[in-house]
Structure formats: structure tokens, C-alpha cells
Amino acid sequence: MTEKNVPMREALRAALIEEMERDETVFVMGEEVGSWQGTHRVTRGLLEMFGERRVKDTPISELVIAGAAVGAAMAGLRPVAEIMTINFAFLSIDAIINHAAKVHYMFNGQFKVPLVIRAASGWGNQATATHSHTPEPIFAHFPGLYVACPSNAYDAKGMLKTAIRDDNPVLFTESIALYSKPSLIPDDEYLIPVGKSDVKRQGEHVTLVSYARGVEWSLEAAAMLAKEGIEAEVVDLRWLRPLDLEPVFESFKKTNRCVVVEESLPHFSFGSEIAAQLQEAAFDYMDAPIKRVSAMDVPLPYAKEIELMALPNAQKVVDAVKEIVY
Amino acid sequence: MATNTRSLDKVTLLDWYRQIVLIRQFENRCDELYHEKKITGVYLHLYSGHEAVGVGAVAALGEGDHVLTGYRDHGIALARGVDAKPLMAEMMGKRTGVSGGKGGSMHLASRAHNFWGGYAIVAGHLSLATGIAFKERYMGTENVVLCLMGDGATNNGYFHESLNLSAVWNLPVVWLIENNFIGMGTRIEDSSGQPELVKRAVAYGMKQGPRVDGQNVIEVHEAISEAVAYARKKGPVLVEALTYRYKGHGVSDKQYDAREDLKRELDDWQAHKDPINILKNQLLAGFDGIEAELAKIDTEVHEIVEESVRYAEASPVPTYEDLIRHIYVE
Numbered sequence: 001m002t003e004k005n006v007p008m009r010e011a012l013r014a015a016l017i018e019e020m021e022r023d024e025t026v027f028v029m030g031e032e033v034g035s036w037q038g039t040h041r042v043t044r045g046l047l048e049m050f051g052e053r054r055v056k057d058t059p060i061s062e063l064v065i066a067g068a069a070v071g072a073a074m075a076g077l078r079p080v081a082e083i084m085t086i087n088f089a090f091l092s093i094d095a096i097i098n099h100a101a102k103v104h105y106m107f108n109g110q111f112k113v114p115l116v117i118r119a120a121s122g123w124g125n126q127a128t129a130t131h132s133h134t135p136e137p138i139f140a141h142f143p144g145l146y147v148a149c150p151s152n153a154y155d156a157k158g159m160l161k162t163a164i165r166d167d168n169p170v171l172f173t174e175s176i177a178l179y180s181k182p183s184l185i186p187d188d189e190y191l192i193p194v195g196k197s198d199v200k201r202q203g204e205h206v207t208l209v210s211y212a213r214g215v216e217w218s219l220e221a222a223a224m225l226a227k228e229g230i231e232a233e234v235v236d237l238r239w240l241r242p243l244d245l246e247p248v249f250e251s252f253k254k255t256n257r258c259v260v261v262e263e264s265l266p267h268f269s270f271g272s273e274i275a276a277q278l279q280e281a282a283f284d285y286m287d288a289p290i291k292r293v294s295a296m297d298v299p300l301p302y303a304k305e306i307e308l309m310a311l312p313n314a315q316k317v318v319d320a321v322k323e324i325v326y
Numbered sequence: 327m328a329t330n331t332r333s334l335d336k337v338t339l340l341d342w343y344r345q346i347v348l349i350r351q352f353e354n355r356c357d358e359l360y361h362e363k364k365i366t367g368v369y370l371h372l373y374s375g376h377e378a379v380g381v382g383a384v385a386a387l388g389e390g391d392h393v394l395t396g397y398r399d400h401g402i403a404l405a406r407g408v409d410a411k412p413l414m415a416e417m418m419g420k421r422t423g424v425s426g427g428k429g430g431s432m433h434l435a436s437r438a439h440n441f442w443g444g445y446a447i448v449a450g451h452l453s454l455a456t457g458i459a460f461k462e463r464y465m466g467t468e469n470v471v472l473c474l475m476g477d478g479a480t481n482n483g484y485f486h487e488s489l490n491l492s493a494v495w496n497l498p499v500v501w502l503i504e505n506n507f508i509g510m511g512t513r514i515e516d517s518s519g520q521p522e523l524v525k526r527a528v529a530y531g532m533k534q535g536p537r538v539d540g541q542n543v544i545e546v547h548e549a550i551s552e553a554v555a556y557a558r559k560k561g562p563v564l565v566e567a568l569t570y571r572y573k574g575h576g577v578s579d580k581q582y583d584a585r586e587d588l589k590r591e592l593d594d595w596q597a598h599k600d601p602i603n604i605l606k607n608q609l610l611a612g613f614d615g616i617e618a619e620l621a622k623i624d625t626e627v628h629e630i631v632e633e634s635v636r637y638a639e640a641s642p643v644p645t646y647e648d649l650i651r652h653i654y655v656e
């Protein structure tokens with residue numbers, strides 16, 4: 001089997017092209033997805049390949065982008081709606097939470113919503129307070145909606161293809177910092193199942209639990225720790241919903257220590273959720289408090305010196321591990 | 327509409343000339359500093375090309391009036407009289423910046439100037455404008471709010487809700503659309519069912535103002551002066567100014583390199599509809615022997631901008647205390 005090194009934006013683009021070729025009901029819509037070639041270039045060339053019927057530029061109207069996509073999905077199409085960055089999904093949130101996530105349940109299964117909403121997420125690069133959000137956990141709060149957060153190009157491709165084929169609505173977030181990072185991607189088609197986490201590194205001393213960009217920091221930290229004889233296991237959850245914690249429990253039973261790593265804010269967070277579930281499921285295996293590494297509990301400032309202070313990184317993960325591995 | 331200079335005094339016109347040139351030079355310098363990596367980050371949206379809109383409109387306001395805008399905000403801050411030094415310091419993320427280095431290019435504000443800010447969520451600030459205007463009505467004063475927005479903002483739900491509320495509550499707001507015919511890359515005909523944006527006033531039952539030449543500061547000023555007078559006594563007005571952006575959507579926008587049609591359009595605006603040239607020609611035609619005064623202004627402005635750069639470069643960066651301060655009122 002041949003494989004190529006492909007950056008995440010290209011892997012996502014390939015997933016869109018393959019799914020659009022496979023299924024005529026799949027179409028793409030959003031701000032600047034067509035003639036501008038996509039703000040993050042994920043939809044580059046799609047307008048030329050598939051035409052205006054299937055690649056729809058929209059006005060700057062986030063509420064109706066999401067809402068129209070929900071309606072089209074209820075009616076039987078498979079929309080892949082792009083919200084330029086997840087910051088603007090706050091303007092779409094009613095359509096996502098009150099409609100996408102609810103109509104299947106509320107109408108007793110009569111409608112389904114095979115919808116994907118893609119949104120670039122994350123911070124760094126001085127994007128400032130309004131443009132630096134990572135609110136994935138907020139969306140994961142609501143039953144009825146899946147939340148996909150790939151950590152690399154390989155996963156991103158397989159997960160996006162699955163998300164498009166699934167009959168449930170999926171919020172699919174793409175870390176801006178990962179767009180240019182490559183993984184080896186096979187030429188042959190592959191899918192990554194909904195709600196399946198993945199052990200990205202084996203180790204017996206501590207379990208690092210993360211998703212999206214946090215996996216990168218965790219792997220970097222694991223490499224640093226290995227030099228000091230500490231072997232970290234890194235579990236990438238990949239989906240915040242459905243949440244697959246079995247590999248985390250398995251790992252924890254072996255390591256008895258855990259650090260949760262996330263790009264998002266600490267208050268009412270991913271880290272809080274994992275820590276809560278872990279202590280319920282594996283209290284008897286706990287040798288140390290569960291640690292959390294996250295962004296600082298502040299809005300993001302512009303000046304890069306102080307922005308960097310607030311951002312999690314591999315060193316902060318290493319420091320947290322050392323507090324509980326002794 | 328009258329575009330002759332006779333009714334306006336020379337001092338006023340020269341002041342507008344100074345402001346327009348200041349904005350142009352300030353933006354050119356920001357562009358250079360970005361490419362020298364002295365201004366960093368991902369967002370820097372320059373006001374070049376739009377200068378006459380901001381200057382003409384803000385000049386129609388009194389001191390007690392208010393102004394707010396989107397993220398293309400440098401020119402509005404300068405037109406409102408905010409000093410170039412703390413503005414440049416904000417661009418460089420310095421502690422002495424108007425927003426303490428925490429807001430950046432898209433989030434400039436100066437409370438002292440009733441400049442309530444640049445806001446980076448497209449159309450979000452329209453709702454704030456209604457609230458600020460409501461306070462004036464509430465207190466029984468006659469101050470008005472000037473709210474600028476791009477053409478792209480008119481298709482967002484915030485626009486609809488804000489304009490309707492301003493009409494229902496009869497709020498003193500002048501809504502001013504800076505129509506440069508394009509959002510990031512989508513043209514107005516492809517994003518608006520009714521691309522003559524000012525016509526939307528009808529749907530809200532508010533006064534429909536004119537569609538003015540945004541490159542002609544005198545015309546802009548006249549239109550907004552009338553709108554402000556109406557808003558003060560009566561209620562909201564919608565005005566549209568036709569303009570063009572010279573530096574793309576933001577500094578990372580490369581579409582002018584790639585697209586011949588856009589490049590031609592840009593060249594045409596710069597050659598025939600440049601706000602500096604238009605005002606300069608009006609001044610030259612209206613006042614004998616004014617060349618020397620214009621040249622002097624150009625030089626003075628150059629020094630103001632250079633001084634702002636020196637000030638910004640010498641300023642300290644924010645600290646950890648700044649990072650954690652102002653999350654809540656202390």
C-alpha cells in the first residue's frame with residue numbers, strides 16, 4: 001500500500017472530494033468556501049470541480065448557514081457547512097443546539113439530521129479575545145450532537161469521511177495550528193469510526209488524556225519525559241461525543257496517574273469531565289490527584305508575550321506530570 | 327449634491343485633508359511594519375481607500391456624540407482625534423496602546439473620545455450602538471450614535487435585529503454602510519438580494535438616507551450632517567457610502583496578486599477615485615496658491631507617524647499583571 005505525507009488541510013480536502021464524488025447528496029456551503037477557495041484552503045478547487053450547485057458561497061450569516069444546513073439535512077441532503085472559525089459559531093449556536101441536536105428526539109425519530117458543521121478552532125498568533133476560542137466542550141455538553149476533534153491529518157481525513165456518512169449531526173472542529181502539519185496518509189480509502197478513541201503512545205507511568213492540539217503537546221511532553229525515564233501513555237479521545245473512555249480507564253489501571261491536557265479553558269471543562277468520570281470508574285486505582293493542564297482562565301490578549309503565558313504547552317504538561325509522578 | 331468648496335471654509339477643508347493624509351500614511355506605515363514583523367499576529371485590516379468616509383462622517387459629529395465601527399477601525403480612531411502614538415503602540419501590542427496591548431488592531435477604543443471601539447465580530451457592534459443610543463434617549467439628551475459597518479455586515483442577523491429595534495424605539499442612530507462591494511472575497515451582488523443596501527431602510531420604516539460617493543469627503547460630510555441632524559430630533563437614518571479598499575481584506579490577502587480583474591478594478595479606483603486626489607483637486611481649484619500648505623501638511627503628518635512608531639517601539643510590553651487584570655471590575 002502506498003502512502004504520502006499530507007498536511008491536515010489537504011487531508012480534509014481529500015475527504016470532502018472523495019465523499020462528494022461518492023454521494024451526490026453531499027454538498028459544501030459557507031462563507032468564502034467557493035471563489036475565495038476557502039479561508040483555510042480546505043475547499044480549494046471544489047467550486048471548479050463540482051460547480052455552483054454543490055459548492056455554495058453564503059453571505060456572512062452564521063445563523064442561517066447552520067439553520068439552512070439543518071433543514072437541508074432533515075430534507076435528505078448531506079450538507080457540510082463551514083463556519084469560518086468556531087468563534088462565529090456562537091452566532092449559529094441556536095440552530096445547532098436547538099435544532100440540529102433536537103429534532104430527531106423531539107419529533108420521536110421522524111427526522112434525522114445527517115449534517116456536518118466544520119469549524120476552524122484554536123488560538124495562538126495573537127488572534128485576540130473574540131477570535132481565539134476553543135469551545136468544543138460547550139458543544140459537547142448537549143446530547144444529540146456529536147463533536148469530532150481530530151489531532152492530526154490522518155485522523156482528520158478518516159473522521160471527516162465518517163462524519164459525513166453518519167446520520168447524526170456532527171460538529172467537526174479543525175485546529176488552526178494543525179492545518180499545515182502532515183501525516184502519512186494511505187492512497188486507499190479508510191474510515192475512522194465515530195466515538196472511538198486511540199492510544200497514540202504506550203507507557204506505564206502516567207496516562208495523558210487529550211484531543212486535538214492537546215495531543216501534540218502530550219506527545220511532545222512524553223518525548224521529553226522519556227529522557228528522564230518516565231513513560232507516558234497518550235490517549236487521544238478524538239471525539240468528545242460519543243466519548244470513549246474505555247482506553248483511558250484501561251490505561252489508568254496500569255499507570256494509576258493521569259494528566260488531562262486541553263487547549264480550552266479550565267472552568268467546567270473537558271478536564272473536569274474526564275477527572276470526574278475517572279474517579280468514579282477507577283477510584284481504587286488512583287495513586288495521585290488527577291491533574292489538568294489547560295489554557296489559563298483568562299480572555300486572550302493581543303500582545304504575544306502575555307498571550308503565550310496563557311497558552312498550554314508541552315513544558316506545562318511535563319511540569320504537571322512531575323507533580324504526580326514521584 | 328454640491329461638491330464645490332465655496333460653502334466650506336479653508337481651515338476645515340485643510341483639516342480634513344490633514345486627517346485623510348494622516349490615515350493614509352499611518353496605514354502605509356502599518357503595512358510596512360507588518361512586513362518587517364514589528365506588527366505581528368494574523369489580523370491587520372487597513373482603512374486605505376476608505377479615508378474620506380470616516381473623516382467626512384466623524385466630522386459631522388459633536389463632542390457628545392458617539393462612534394463605533396467594525397475591525398477596520400484605525401481610520402475611525404484617527405478621525406475621532408485619537409493620538410497616533412497610543413494607536414501605533416496598540417498595533418505593536420504595547421502596554422501604552424489605547425487598549426493596553428490587549429485588544430490589538432481590531433479592538434481599538436478610546437472612551438475619552440466617545441469612540442466605543444472597533445469590534446471584530448462582523449455586525450456585533452450594531453446591537454451595542456442601539457444600546458448606547460437608547461441611553462441617550464433614556465436620559466433625554468440629544469446626542470447621536472454613528473455606527474459604521476461594512477457591506478458584508480448587512481447580511482448578518484445582528485443587522486436586521488438592530489435596525490429594526492432602532493426604528494421601533496426611535497433611537498438616534500446614524501447607520502453608515504461603507505460599501506466597498508466585497509466582503510472578504512464575495513461580491514455584494516452574490517451576497518445581497520438587494521445590493522443597493524440603503525434601500526433596506528424602507529423595510530424597517532426608517533428614514534432612507536442617500537447613497538453617497540464615499541471618496542468625496544465633502545459629499546460624505548454633507549450627507550452625514552443631515553443624517554445626524556435628523557437622528558438628533560427624530561430617529562434612525564440609514565446611509566450608504568460607496569468606497570473601495572486599497573490593501574485587500576487584510577494584510578494576508580493575496581487575491582490582488584492572483585486576480586487580474588480585481589487588480590484592474592483597484593487600479594481604476596486609485597487612478598480616478600482616490601479620496602486624497604479628489605480633495606486635493608477641490609482645494610487647488612478653490613483656493614489660489616494652496617500647494618505649499620498641502621505640502622507642509624504632508625511633511626507634518628509624516629513626522630506624526632514616524633513619532634508614533636518611535637513611541638510604540640520604545641514602549642514596554644504588557645506584563646502578567648495585565649494578563650489577569652480587567653477580567654472583572656475590581
Ligand SMILES: Cc1ncc(C[n+]2csc(CCOP(=O)(O)OP(=O)(O)O)c2C)c(N)n1
Nearest residue numbers: 088398446447448476477478479508509510
Ligand atoms: C460574525 C463573523 N463572521 C465572519 C467573520 C470573518 N470576517 C471578518 S471580516 C469579514 C468580511 C466583512 O466584510 P465587510 O463587512 O464588507 O467589511 P470590509 O472588510 O469590506 O470592510 C469576514 C467574513 C467575522 N469576523 N465575524
